[in-house]
Amino acid sequence: MTGSEVSPSFRLAYVPGVTPAKWVRIWNERLPGIPLHLVAVPAAEACDVLRGGGADAGFVRLPLPADRTDFSAIPLYTETTVVVVPKDHVVAAVEEVSSADLADEIVLHPLDDVIGWERPPGRPAIERPATTADAVELVAAGVGVLVVPQSLARLHHRKDLTYRPLTDAPQSRVALSWPEDATTDMVEDFIGIVRGRTVNSSRGRAQAKAEAPDKTAKTTRTAKAQPKGKRPGAGGAQRKATAGRAAGKGPRGGSGGGAKRGGGKPRRRS
Template sequence: MTGSAATPSFRLAYVPGVTPGKWARIWHERLPGTPLELVAVPAAEASRVLRDGDADAAFVRLPVDRTVFSAIPLYTETTVVMVPKDHVVTAVEEVSCADLAEETVLHPLDDVLDWERPPGEPAFERPATTDDAVELVAAGIGVLVVPQSVARLHHRRDLTYRPVVDAPQSGVALSWLEDATTDQVEDLIGIVRGRTPNSTRGRDKPASESGSDRKRTEKGTPTPRKTAGQGSRGGAGRTGGGRSGSAGAPKGTRRSKPRRRS
């Protein structure tokens, strides 16, 4: 006895700092018959995961190779500097890169900010990962500039952060292989773009049933004029049933009352 084949799942990868929970919840509500599998991947591995088919789509950090991938930018993050809670930076609400000129600014190998060299003094050695750099910040060895969501991901009681107003920013996008735009990818696009459950993708909706066509039919198309053979509200088109004695009276005239005989 053989069981029925399991329903294929849709694999959605996401990089550190991105929280796909809201979109996953909407997916489960709208597409209960298609399981959604969330796959956490390092930012540097997102492109490879898509190329190798290990994920159907991914929330990635820009930029991506647009000759291979399609991408829908979703939002751009604030950049912050992570410091110990007793650091002098905590005395202000925000800082500039110039304010970090005398700081040892850690530059991990998996850094997602698009700059050739961070401000401040470089560390003796670049940390291998952002996780390692956070540990060094906690040890008082330096500070770390990252997207705000990454700072929140690595929240610790002994660390805090402040915005860096003139640092490069990191954009987050939904991405997938350009030649693999499946129906499920289209469904996900609708979810992240905020389409309602009743919305229909343009490629599925016949032109005659689209909202714009209905609007033109209802408001833009003149009502055809009826001919004498089709009938109308006027007396010319009626066959019987009219009031006797009043059909020929001019509009607006009044009949006088008969005088009472004495």
């Protein structure tokens, strides 16, 4: 291998809370010759990483920033929004809560929030935590409660904390995204995996290009081998007519050895 040759690989970015293991496993089964490298990125930096070439595609959170109109995105799923509280908190005694139930609570709003609140419920903290992980530590210390997508609550799980669905809160959507001008064959392959296409359908793009000339040639050879003007089924009738003439039968089914038409004058009886 020369210095200019680089082995192909696929780089997949993902934001906190997304678990790409299922899709990575399918990729490794179908494309074992192309390694897939995972790139963990903060949610706010995902598009910059993709645009800068740090990854070929990525799992991001919607909506994309307004200046990211040159990105393609396939929405995958919408997450349940939950409120994280200490296990001895009154919220832990119910199955779900609404924003009104948090009116008297200090609701922490970290700088890396992905909910996209216009106005978070409850009372704001004196200072916004830098990260969701920092906010979780403050919840455990009894400073306030935290509203996040369920996957982030699971990611930062602690034995002394629990969470409940928040019924009327905005929800976070997860999508597969990539720059439109960088839609490579490998990106198309990964899109097929994410969309749940089978092995045959995911390979159809490459197979169609390879098989099309063979199918065309086969059709051409078949057409040339067929006698011009010959219709299917006509051969049997032709062979039957030939056999009839060989047996001495006329076209009307009579004997070929009968009297000839106009073949001499009749004899006069004496």
